[in-house]
Amino acid sequence: MARRGENIYKRRDGRYEGRYVIGKTASGKTRFGYVYARQFSEARKMLLEKKAAQQRKPVRAGARRISLAEWMAYWMENELLGSVKASSYHVYRRQIGNHLLPQMGDYDLSELTPSVIHGFIEGLEASGLAGSTVKGAYRLLSAALRFAQEEGVIEKNPCRKIKVQHLQSAEQRVLTQQEQQRIRSLPETQEDLSMLLSLYTGMRLGEICALKWSDIDWERQTITVRRTVQRVARMKPEHGSRTMLMIGSPKSARSQRTLPIPSFLLKRLKARMAGEMSEYVFGVSNRAAEPRTLQRRFQRMMKRLGIAGAHFHALRHSFATRLLELGVDVKTVSVLLGHSSAKTTLDFYAHSLLDRQRSAMERLAAC
Numbered sequence: 022m023a024r025r026g027e028n029i030y031k032r033r034d035g036r037y038e039g040r041y042v043i044g045k046t047a048s049g050k051t052r053f054g055y056v057y058a059r060q061f062s063e064a065r066k067m068l069l070e071k072k073a074a075q076q077r078k079p080v081r082a083g084a085r086r087i088s089l090a091e092w093m094a095y096w097m098e099n100e101l102l103g104s105v106k107a108s109s110y111h112v113y114r115r116q117i118g119n120h121l122l123p124q125m126g127d128y129d130l131s132e133l134t135p136s137v138i139h140g141f142i143e144g145l146e147a148s149g150l151a152g153s154t155v156k157g158a159y160r161l162l163s164a165a166l167r168f169a170q171e172e173g174v175i176e177k178n179p180c181r182k183i184k185v186q187h188l189q190s191a192e193q194r195v196l197t198q199q200e201q202q203r204i205r206s207l208p209e210t211q212e213d214l215s216m217l218l219s220l221y222t223g224m225r226l227g228e229i230c231a232l233k234w235s236d237i238d239w240e241r242q243t244i245t246v247r248r249t250v251q252r253v254a255r256m257k258p259e260h261g262s263r264t265m266l267m268i269g270s271p272k273s274a275r276s277q278r279t280l281p282i283p284s285f286l287l288k289r290l291k292a293r294m295a296g297e298m299s300e301y302v303f304g305v306s307n308r309a310a311e312p313r314t315l316q317r318r319f320q321r322m323m324k325r326l327g328i329a330g331a332h333f334h335a336l337r338h339s340f341a342t343r344l345l346e347l348g349v350d351v352k353t354v355s356v357l358l359g360h361s362s363a364k365t366t367l368d369f370y371a372h373s374l375l376d377r378q379r380s381a382m383e384r385l386a387a388c
Contacts, residue, residue, distance in 0.1 A: 024375070028041065028068070029061060029068065031061075037057070037058050037059070038055060038057055039055065039064045039065065039068035039071075040054070041056075041071050041072050054260075067324050069174075070173065072087070085128040085173065086131065087313075088128065088129055088130070089121075089127075089128045090122050092130055092165060092169055092174070093121065093122065096165040097110075098115065101113065107253075107267065107270045108253060108267055112147055114209055116157055116158055120145060121158055121162055122148070123164035124144060125137075125162070126314050130169060130174060133166070134179050138159075138162070138179050138180055139183065142183070155185060159185050163178070166178045166179065168178055169178070194331050194335045194336075195335065195342045196220075196328070200331075201343075202338060203326050204217075205217065209322060209327075212293070213303075214293060214302075215229050215303050215310075215315050215318075217286055217289070219336035219337055220339060221340065222280045223337050223341060223357050223358050224244075224280070225249065226316070226333050228246050228249050229302075229310070229315070230250040230311070231249050231268055231309050231310075232303065232304065234294055235300070237282075237302075242284070243280060244279070244280045244282055246277055246278050246280065246359065247270075249268070249269060249271050250268050251266075251267055252266055252267070252312060266308075266311065273361050275361070276359035277359070278356065280360050303315070316333050319332075319333045341358055341370055344357070351359075351367060354370075
């Protein structure tokens, strides 16, 4: 049996046989070439060399070429899979399926030029996608083509000199202090607590869904973020279900952090624990909470309170903004949010810092 994503088989004589397409017969039947080796790695190297040689040959009418869609599938299965977190792999696969393949999938690798890549990027920007989404799609394309160059499938990476300009991110929705107080005083939030936890600790939705009672240190009054939950697409849908709930490590190494809990919130968590049987704070029957359930609950409460344009992540943005308004330094805010660097925090909350700077200048002018 061939390894997943490889046309390489182990023969009865112990050797590995690799198969590659060399063309079509007059009747349209695919013609194959073969390589043989004692080691799988050697067979794989020989196979890639044969494919590269095929790619470099002058293209005749009807000859086989490698499309970007075919190469992306090969790159994901043989280079990306296993080298990144499973949750990241699913995110990348979705980005490729949504943004790369619809526009570029039918291009042959030999047809990809800097001009074509520039046009692709401009098309994504013109479609209204967020700057981070455009850059993410471009990084995946560049990485796949860099691998193609390393393997000798193409001579040059057409992305090598292209720089995607940083686009100004849309200002994040932040709750006003009045809106924040209305959420805090709502009876349902006293019982549910998931919204208050994000609003007063800055935890992400997935981190809250994966929170266990054992993550809470009652004596030190802290929460340790150890895992996250997200719903991802199944590689092979089972029983009609195309997605599954995946529990994994937090977004980055810095996202694994210990957070102090406000006293009022710790008291409510203790009261909630008294009536709970699940090991998860917001889960049911020892299962992690479903992110979509908490999102729907949040939207119902926002509608009831008449708060428009807010999503669950706005709670985290509001937490960071309140801290900056109180004069907390950026480094501390960055650590509490679990950002990979203080620069990330600055990029997200530059508007809050500008308001503080303006206020400082006005106080100075009044002296």
